[in-house]
């Protein structure tokens with residue numbers, strides 16, 4: 001199985017890679033901004049799955065030309081089965097309100113950069129006529145909330161973007177999968193956990209993600225309970241919603 005994982009140092013992505021490598025020999029390309037951190041993830045995967053081949057690539061996640069070249073190189077030798085786009089960054093909302101540079105980088109890393117990778121790899125999957133492109137969005141993209149609307153707006157963009165890709169590839173063997181996790185126990189939610197929040201286990205979230213990608217589900221929440229919760233959140237009348245401290 002040929003896999004490309006963008007943002008491979010993410011805890012969620014790393015756990016997905018472990019599951020893939022555990023069940024079959026994989027040919028993996030781990031893509032990250034930090035080569036040495038990605039190499040540590042690669043080393044661990046090689047030990048867990050000696051039959052797998054794990055390579056590492058690093059680049060600037062906003063460099064459109066470099067991203068295009070990476071996708072071409074990755075698809076040159078053989079078709080890619082799965083591309084997982086996993087990177088993201090959740091700053092303190094208040095800090096992103098107060099610091100326009102942080103506001104911009106939050107939108108860039110959570111919206112612009114995933115779109116560049118998705119477009120570059122979609123072109124390669126289109127050329128091969130098959131493959132699955134999975135993107136990690138978030139429940140935060142479902143409705144703008146004062147607690148995280150800068151990050152949330154970028155994740156909302158990901159949902160519209162994935163929807164458009166799904167429309168584009170509807171009559172093909174290219175599958176587009178949008179994953180919407182709720183709070184998950186990774187470095188991203190360290191502050192939430194310190195405040196007493198109880199995020200889902202990253203192992204369980206990764207298992208559900210791998211299952212959803214296997215089934216080529218167009219959109220799913222992990223854990224699944226977030227589906228009905230976000231249905232309610234999306235549909236609350238504004239007059240009620242605006243009174244909530246969320």
Ligand SMILES: NC(=O)c1ccc[n+]([C@@H]2O[C@H](COP(=O)([O-])OP(=O)(O)OC[C@H]3O[C@@H](n4cnc5c(N)ncnc54)[C@H](OP(=O)(O)O)[C@@H]3O)[C@@H](O)[C@H]2O)c1
Nearest residue numbers: 007009010011012033061086087088138181183184186188
């Ligand atoms: N954890 C949650 O509660 C939760 C909930 C909903 C959605 N998500 C989404 O799930 C995905 C994975 O998150 P995670 O929880 O596994 O988080 P994580 O462990 O904190 O990983 C974040 C990843 O994003 C990368 N990244 C951050 N800023 C970057 C930048 N400017 N350029 C390039 N890469 C950058 C990090 O690279 P470095 O390792 O180099 O820092 C790391 O690979 C993200 O898209 C996140 O938004 C997470």
